[in-house]
Amino acid sequence: MAARKLHSEEWGQAEQIGYLEPLLISKGFRWQDLALRFSLPKRAADLKNQKIEMQILLEVFEYAAELIGDDAAILDYYSDMPHGAIPTFDYVALCAPSLRAALQNWQRFIALRTNCYQMTFTEDRALGILTWDVPDRLGPRTQNMFAKVAWASSRIEYIVKDPDMRLTVELTVPSPQCTSRFQKKYGNRLKFSQPRDRILIPGRYLGAVPPKSEANLYTLVETMAMAEVEKVLSLHDxxxxxxxxxxxxxxxxxxxxxxxxxxxxxxxxxxxxxxxxxxxxxxxxxxxxxxxxxxxxxxxxxxxxxxxxxxxxxxxxxxxxxxxxxxxxxxxxxxxxxx
Structure with a gap:
């Protein structure tokens, strides 16, 4: 059974669920252990270019952590995810002319990932602030937020390439019962049960140039992303x-x-x-x-x-x-x- 296309519902890109397959396998489980419970395709690869109701997507992430018996594993898994694994979102950041432009692009192109929450990038005198605004009506989101902040922080660190940079991660969700390398690495800079889901970046790093920044490639990636956003936003919702x-x-x-x-x-x-x-x-x-x-x-x-x-x-x-x-x-x- 294929994932439903939901143009008039609150959706997320279904391929986000497919990213969990290697994690399941590494813990001794199969994709089918997840797929059968939620009527997903028999192959994770078949989720590509599909949309799924966002509430179900979040439930899948919660169940995956329950299935493997580790509610912190997703933090390490998404932090270690190879560059390019999330194609458009990786490339509009990693090919951008600066970290600032990369964070602005995540805000610009979030419509490619979902139609029901926002990513925003703001600055004050000392910080760049990347925020996720996920509505409470979608239900529990702990594991999906772990995935988001672990993935985003790893990309920010790759762009800056300064071991002395100190990101702070704030999450509205509770602390996991298990532990991870990500938690040990961030220590008291990883804060749970906070008012907002966000990453705080020291402002002096916002001008950092990504190692893969390349003007011609960036123009191509940006043009393709803009065309996709226009297509998505043209749908009546x-x-x-x-x-x-x-x-x-x-x-x-x-x-x-x-x-x-x-x-x-x-x-x-x-x-x-x-x-x-x-x-x-x-x-x-x-x-x-x-x-x-x-x-x-x-x-x-x-x-x-x-x-x-x-x-x-x-x-x-x-x-x-x-x-x-x-x-x-x-x-x-x-x-x-x-x-």
Missing amino acids: PITRIRAAINDHLKAGDCKLERVAKSLGMSQRSLQRHLEAEGTSFRNLTDMIRRSLASRYLRETNLGLKEIAFLLGFSDLSSFSRAVKTWFGVSPSQYRRDR
Whole structure:
């Protein structure tokens, strides 16, 4: 069974899942051990140029760590990933005229990897700051964030080639129970349960020229990437906007059909037609988002149960507890203890 193409859902490039195959094999498992659980293709190579719902992609990463019994292995695996393994994203950085341009390119071309979160690069007086803004509604993301920061930091280090550079990595997700070389290398510069997912780069290194920087090759890579982005952004994507609006209204405590439709500049009937075209309804989509948010908050944060209930738009804790029991088969406290 091939991975579904999801042009009107919140998607990620499915080949990201395929990158896990060598890790599974190195730990004594097969690709099929992962593929069967999530109805993925029989060969990891068949994921190329496919899109998959982002929530499922994140679930695959979480399950892979559970399967191999090591919740820190992905940090080392992605840090060691060969250059060019993630073609466009590697090349628009490694062929760029400077580290600054490389980080700006990751922001420019993130649309090639997903349509539901952003990478941003900003500067202040002392730092360059690379940030991932992954919506909580997508659910737990610990392992996928480990992959992102380990891959990105290894590319930044390769570009700079200065052993004295000290990157700082901040993650919203909790610390793994296992340990890795990556954790030992970064020590107290790797911080968990932080407000943002980001890498802090000393500003004096932003002008560093990548070893593989080459003007003609860079022009070719950039042109191809820009053409791909234009193609992706030309796709009409109302469901992503609806999901984001529901997420915002849940947090504000006023998640009703008429309010969400008004905030999007749609009639209620128009919003319902978009959802019907995707085989869902406002109620079902809201419930799915609440479920994903509940899983994320219970598994990856220390927020109190009353606070989580409020953020999900429940009127009281007992209503939230009943919903969690329906979704996960256990109470909120038990679900959190099982993380």
